Amino acid sequence: MEIDSPASHEKASLFSRVWWWFEALPKRLTAKVIETASNTKRLAQDDTRRVTHSIKVGLALSLVSLFYYYQPLYDNFGVSAMWAVMTVVVVFEFSVGATLGKGLNRALATLLAGALGLGAHHLANLFGHKGEPILLGLFVFIQAATSTFVRFFPKIKARYDYGLLIFILTFSLISVSGFRDAEILELAHKRLSTILIGGSSCVIISILVRPVWAGEDLHNVIALNMEKLANFLEHPSVIEYFNKSENGDSNDDKSFLQGYKSVLNSKSNEESLANFARWEPCHGQFHFRHPWKQYLTIGNRTRECAYRIDALSGHLNSDIQAKPEICSKIQEACTTMSLESGKCLRELACGVRAMTHPSSAKPQISKAKIAAKKLKLFLKSSLWEQDADLLAVIPSVTVASLLIDIVNCTEKITDSVLELASLAHFESVDPTVSPEKSQVGQGESDKPLTEIACPQVVIILDGSENENPPGPLTNRHIEM
Amino acid sequence: MEIDSPASHEKASLFSRVWWWFEALPKRLTAKVIETASNTKRLAQDDTRRVTHSIKVGLALSLVSLFYYYQPLYDNFGVSAMWAVMTVVVVFEFSVGATLGKGLNRALATLLAGALGLGAHHLANLFGHKGEPILLGLFVFIQAATSTFVRFFPKIKARYDYGLLIFILTFSLISVSGFRDAEILELAHKRLSTILIGGSSCVIISILVRPVWAGEDLHNVIALNMEKLANFLEHPSVIEYFNKSENGDSNDDKSFLQGYKSVLNSKSNEESLANFARWEPCHGQFHFRHPWKQYLTIGNRTRECAYRIDALSGHLNSDIQAKPEICSKIQEACTTMSLESGKCLRELACGVRAMTHPSSAKPQISKAKIAAKKLKLFLKSSLWEQDADLLAVIPSVTVASLLIDIVNCTEKITDSVLELASLAHFESVDPTVSPEKSQVGQGESDKPLTEIACPQVVIILDGSENENPPGPLTNRHIEM
Numbered sequence: 001m002e003i004d005s006p007a008s009h010e011k012a013s014l015f016s017r018v019w020w021w022f023e024a025l026p027k028r029l030t031a032k033v034i035e036t037a038s039n040t041k042r043l044a045q046d047d048t049r050r051v052t053h054s055i056k057v058g059l060a061l062s063l064v065s066l067f068y069y070y071q072p073l074y075d076n077f078g079v080s081a082m083w084a085v086m087t088v089v090v091v092f093e094f095s096v097g098a099t100l101g102k103g104l105n106r107a108l109a110t111l112l113a114g115a116l117g118l119g120a121h122h123l124a125n126l127f128g129h130k131g132e133p134i135l136l137g138l139f140v141f142i143q144a145a146t147s148t149f150v151r152f153f154p155k156i157k158a159r160y161d162y163g164l165l166i167f168i169l170t171f172s173l174i175s176v177s178g179f180r181d182a183e184i185l186e187l188a189h190k191r192l193s194t195i196l197i198g199g200s201s202c203v204i205i206s207i208l209v210r211p212v213w214a215g216e217d218l219h220n221v222i223a224l225n226m227e228k229l230a231n232f233l234e235h236p237s238v239i240e241y242f243n244k245s246e247n248g249d250s251n252d253d254k255s256f257l258q259g260y261k262s263v264l265n266s267k268s269n270e271e272s273l274a275n276f277a278r279w280e281p282c283h284g285q286f287h288f289r290h291p292w293k294q295y296l297t298i299g300n301r302t303r304e305c306a307y308r309i310d311a312l313s314g315h316l317n318s319d320i321q322a323k324p325e326i327c328s329k330i331q332e333a334c335t336t337m338s339l340e341s342g343k344c345l346r347e348l349a350c351g352v353r354a355m356t357h358p359s360s361a362k363p364q365i366s367k368a369k370i371a372a373k374k375l376k377l378f379l380k381s382s383l384w385e386q387d388a389d390l391l392a393v394i395p396s397v398t399v400a401s402l403l404i405d406i407v408n409c410t411e412k413i414t415d416s417v418l419e420l421a422s423l424a425h426f427e428s429v430d431p432t433v434s435p436e437k438s439q440v441g442q443g444e445s446d447k448p449l450t451e452i453a454c455p456q457v458v459i460i461l462d463g464s465e466n467e468n469p470p471g472p473l474t475n476r477h478i479e480m
Numbered sequence: 481m482e483i484d485s486p487a488s489h490e491k492a493s494l495f496s497r498v499w500w501w502f503e504a505l506p507k508r509l510t511a512k513v514i515e516t517a518s519n520t521k522r523l524a525q526d527d528t529r530r531v532t533h534s535i536k537v538g539l540a541l542s543l544v545s546l547f548y549y550y551q552p553l554y555d556n557f558g559v560s561a562m563w564a565v566m567t568v569v570v571v572f573e574f575s576v577g578a579t580l581g582k583g584l585n586r587a588l589a590t591l592l593a594g595a596l597g598l599g600a601h602h603l604a605n606l607f608g609h610k611g612e613p614i615l616l617g618l619f620v621f622i623q624a625a626t627s628t629f630v631r632f633f634p635k636i637k638a639r640y641d642y643g644l645l646i647f648i649l650t651f652s653l654i655s656v657s658g659f660r661d662a663e664i665l666e667l668a669h670k671r672l673s674t675i676l677i678g679g680s681s682c683v684i685i686s687i688l689v690r691p692v693w694a695g696e697d698l699h700n701v702i703a704l705n706m707e708k709l710a711n712f713l714e715h716p717s718v719i720e721y722f723n724k725s726e727n728g729d730s731n732d733d734k735s736f737l738q739g740y741k742s743v744l745n746s747k748s749n750e751e752s753l754a755n756f757a758r759w760e761p762c763h764g765q766f767h768f769r770h771p772w773k774q775y776l777t778i779g780n781r782t783r784e785c786a787y788r789i790d791a792l793s794g795h796l797n798s799d800i801q802a803k804p805e806i807c808s809k810i811q812e813a814c815t816t817m818s819l820e821s822g823k824c825l826r827e828l829a830c831g832v833r834a835m836t837h838p839s840s841a842k843p844q845i846s847k848a849k850i851a852a853k854k855l856k857l858f859l860k861s862s863l864w865e866q867d868a869d870l871l872a873v874i875p876s877v878t879v880a881s882l883l884i885d886i887v888n889c890t891e892k893i894t895d896s897v898l899e900l901a902s903l904a905h906f907e908s909v910d911p912t913v914s915p916e917k918s919q920v921g922q923g924e925s926d927k928p929l930t931e932i933a934c935p936q937v938v939i940i941l942d943g944s945e946n947e948n949p950p951g952p953l954t955n956r957h958i959e960m
Contacts, residue, residue: 043632050632058625061648062617065656082653089624089649137542144569145538152523152530168541169569173562176545264787268748307744307787308794314885379874394859398881401874405794 052210053094060088060205064198080190087198092206096283097214097276099206103199104279105163110195113167114188116143117174121184124175136175144168158275214276215286219352221273222295225266225302226349226413228259232309233342233406241316241327241399257313263306270299285355291423298416305409312402315395327396333375334396337403340368341410348417357421357428358414365414368407375400532690533574540568540685544678560670567678572686576763577694577756579686583679584759585643590675593647594668596623597654601664604655616655624648638755694756695766699832701753702775705746705782706829706893708739712789713822713886721796721807721879737793743786750779765835771903778896785889792882795875806876813855814876817883820848821890828897837901837908838894845894848887855880 044051064084091102120143124135147168151161174188206212235257274292282288344364351358379397420426524531544564571582600623604615627648631641654668686692715737754772762768824844831838859877900906 039633040629044629050629054625054629057628057648058621058623061624061652062621065617065620065652082657085652085656086649089645089652137545140545141538141542143538144541145534148537149520149524149530149534153519165569168537169566172541172545172565172569176565177562264783265745265747267745303744304790307790310784310787311791311882311885314788315881394877394881397874397877401795401878402791405791 049094049210049212053212056205056209057088057092059209060092060201061085063201063205064088080187080194083191083194084198084201087195088202091199092202095212095214095217095273095276096203096206097273097278097280099202100281101159101276101279102162103203105160106166107192107195107199109163109166110170110192113170114174114192117171118184118188120171120175139175140172143171158271159278211283213280213283213286214273215280215290215292216284218270218273218277218292218295219286221266221270222298222302223349223352225263225299225306226345226352228263229302229305229309230342230345230349232257232260232313233338233345257316260306260309260313263303264310266299267303270296287424291420294416294420294423298413298420301409301413301416305406305413308402308405308409312399312406315399315402330375330378330396330400333371333378334400334403336371337368337375337407340364340371341403341407344368344410344414348414351421351426352417355424355426357426358417359428361414361417365407365411368410372404372407375404529574529690529692533692536685536689537568537572539689540572540681541565543681543685544568560667560674563671563674564678564681567675568682571679572682575692575694575697575753575756576683576686577753577758577760579682580761581639581756581759582642583683585640586646587672587675587679589643589646590650590672593650594654594672597651598664598668600651600655619655620652623651638751639758691763693760693763693766694753695760695770695772696764698750698753698757698772698775699766701746701750702778702782703829703832705743705779705786706825706832708743709782709785709789710822710825710829712737712740712793713818713825737796740786740789740793743783744790746779747783750776767904771900774896774900774903778893778900781889781893781896785886785893788882788885788889792879792886795879795882806873810855810858810876810880813851813858814880814883816851817848817855817887820844820851821883821887824848824890824894828894831901831906832897835904835906837906838897839908841894841897845887845891848890852884852887855884 064081087103087106091099091106093099093102120136120139124132124139127135147164151157151164156164170191174184177184177187274296277290277292280286282290341364344361347361347364348358351361379400544561567583567586571579571586573579573582600616600619604612604619607615627644631637631644636644650671654664657664657667754776757770757772760766762770821844824841827841827844828838831841859880
């Protein structure tokens with residue numbers, strides 16, 4: 001009995017643990033279900049286009065299934081109708097550009113590979129019953145190895161990767177199945193026409209039912225990223241860094257300032273959007289040869305600015321706080337630099353959004369540059385002589401220096417946006433006209449920062465700005 | 481005649497232009513061919529695994545084509561053998577992890593969707609000849625819309641995106657084609673078995689013939705990125721910034737310093753490698769549950785450090801040069817911080833590469849921290865009193881401050897690498913043992929910087945370091 005005791009104890013504890021697990025199961029399941037439901041709701045609310053896209057895919061697939069349901073259509077295409085279903089599933093992407101790109105890649109690659117496969121089949125036929133399979137195997141090997149290697153070229157990978165995949169697939173299928181099937185030409189024809197039907201129904205539905213344009217997304221994401229940086233630079237806690245050090249207050253609403261972080265890693269998203277955008281026909285205010293490359297330049301410069309802001313953010317959050325006496329001296333110039341750079345970025349973003357010439361950004365950037373010059377002159381003056389302790393000066397001087405960097409970055413962004421404006425023939429706005437309202441999109445209602453006034457036109461007569469509050473800015477989250 | 485003259489001129493000029501175009505064609509074609517050939521050569525030399533991969537795909541595809549060539553195999557599977565060819569083309573990816581992930585996704589999704597499709601087919605059957613197509617269409621719609629929406633969940637998108645695509649595809653095909661085909665069960669069975677044959681031949685070839693492990697790539701890329709930062713920090717032109725300002729020399733070999741730039745945008749590559757790595761079985765020194773997530777943490781911190789280095793680089797390249805007198809005063813501390821941070825990062829990279837405990841990195845980071853402290857103390861001292869002109873101080877103080885930031889970042893990286901070392905049970909090296917040589921890989925022979933000595937063990941007895949030069953470091957370019 002004494003020997004059994006620990007074992008039975010163990011047994012009991014194991015039993016109670018299993019019991020506890022089963023007892024807690026419904027609770028945990030309910031919690032999981034609630035969590036998933038709230039996640040789903042947030043995902044749908046963040047971007048309602050996701051829901052529309054899902055419905056569109058379902059619609060296209062049901063439509064193409066008609067080929068199977070109705071006798072006359074089925075008699076025409078037979079089992080090949082399967083290719084239409086496959087094409088819809090594989091080709092239908094979130095944006096019109098991606099769908100068009102994939103569809104065109106698929107159609108052209110099928111056509112080309114089908115023709116080449118037929119040729120290979122006929123060539124192999126000449127070598128008799130024994131030579132045919134060897135030669136066909138060799139063709140498939142050479143073709144697959146070459147096409148796979150070509151897929152590594154960065155430029156081809158960006159635009160024609162899917163086309164090459166389908167090229168390998170179709171060539172192998174045609175040249176190999178041709179070995180069996182006498183009616184190979186009919187097969188190729190059926191495959192091509194069903195792919196065309198599937199692909200074109202995708203493209204038509206994706207364009208007609210609430211289209212998602214990659215170009216528009218890129219356009220908005222570039223503007224949004226500039227706004228995020230502007231939100232940081234215009235945020236009270238950045239501006240009050242110098243004031244607060246004076247009061248010794250702790251800055252505790254720093255979570256607001258994390259918006260810029262997503263800009264740091266936006267490169268791959270922007271590049272894929274630009275690649276998709278090139279496939280898109282003209283839509284809305286975007287013409288066929290819209291300068292999408294220039295958006296990437298702006299994006300790169302925005303990221304450079306974001307890196308500086310990241311360094312700045314580290315200093316604002318550091319424990320070593322600047323000395324109040326020093327802060328108060330450079331406060332004005334630094335505040336002006338931060339605010340004016342922020343305003344300039346917001347102007348640029350608004351200009352890009354509304355596709356108007358952001359001429360009103362220029363005064364802001366020159367104000368920021370004047371402030372930077374003033375700061376340099378001020379630092380050169382002898383006012384500093386009494387501060388021998390340089391360690392106390394470092395934090396504020398570093399912040400000031402980073403702000404000067406940010407002003408330079410902002411100037412570069414301004415240049416590239418102005419280049420975009422001239423390349424894409426943005427409307428130039430007459431400064432005497434009354435301010436327009438900006439485009440109103442779905443704003444994030446819980447983030448008041450993104451709803452800061454976005455003046456389209458600034459009347460500069462006596463140096464004062466005339467701002468009017470428009471609707472919230474479009475703040476869509478894009479995940480491709 | 482007078483009226484005709486401009487037209488004939490135009491004609492002549494058009495003709496001459498066309499003639500010129502055709503004349504120049506061979507030259508341009510030759511130039512294009514030569515350019516493409518050299519591009520191809522570089523692409524192959526940069527990473528010879530690309531060539532191997534292409535050959536592997538060709539091999540797998542030829543192997544699977546046997547199903548068509550040989551009568552007994554064809555008799556068993558018939559047209560379904562096509563699915564094996566398709567599976568190979570679609571599933572065979574560059575790394576083992578990606579191939580395994582896609583293969584498992586495809587097999588499981590086919591199995592699950594096939595079963596559900598069969599169920600849907602039977603359910604629809606109960607509603608008679610009229611109700612069946614309507615109900616099936618509804619099923620397809622609901623299933624496609626739901627699965628498409630589920631693909632938007634970030635976690636599912638990262639690992640099961642392809643599985644969901646195949647789920648939609650198979651469900652649609654099975655439930656719809658079941659409407660026609662009485663032998664639906666046999667079809668499902670054939671499809672599944674051919675997919676298994678195609679998928680397993682991909683996986684076997686990808687593992688047996690010179691395997692490319694995504695985990696190993698991630699491991700190397702993390703080490704390489706730390707080395708890139710070390711290259712910057714240890715580069716003479718960074719260290720001589722303070723000296724050169726003294727001599728007034730212009731730094732013209734700045735192109736060497738651009739290596740770190742690729743680190744800034746490495747996030748998406750690292751994340752996809754980590755996702756692939758999770759699918760991989762144990763291989764080499766990597767066990768099944770290797771802490772791949774920790775690599776992402778190290779990657780994030782390395783990027784944070786790279787942002788600071790980017791800011792530093794801007795200051796080193798700026799026209800406003802620091803005053804020689806000021807430079808000479810903080811030169812020693814700054815040089816020590818930069819060099820020791822660089823050495824520390826190199827130690828960490830070497831430790832990660834060799835999978836040994838990077839205990840020798842700790843002395844370096846503490847040296848860097850001591851230098852940072854010294855600098856702070858020095859700046860606090862009254863030595864600066866004679867320099868009233870703060871503008872002249874700004875450049876060097878900013879550089880010093882950024883270097884202090886970099887030391888902090890390096891400390892964070894050290895912590896996360898040490899955590900990885902304990903999580904992955906890296907070998908701890910006895911410091912009394914004689915130094916080992918590091919793993920020798922394919923180095924870039926034209927870049928001497930990457931061949932800097934990589935001491936595995938540093939004997940610290942009298943504070944001096946004992947370095948021995950091992951082979952070049954593995955410097956593979958990874959593009960996924």
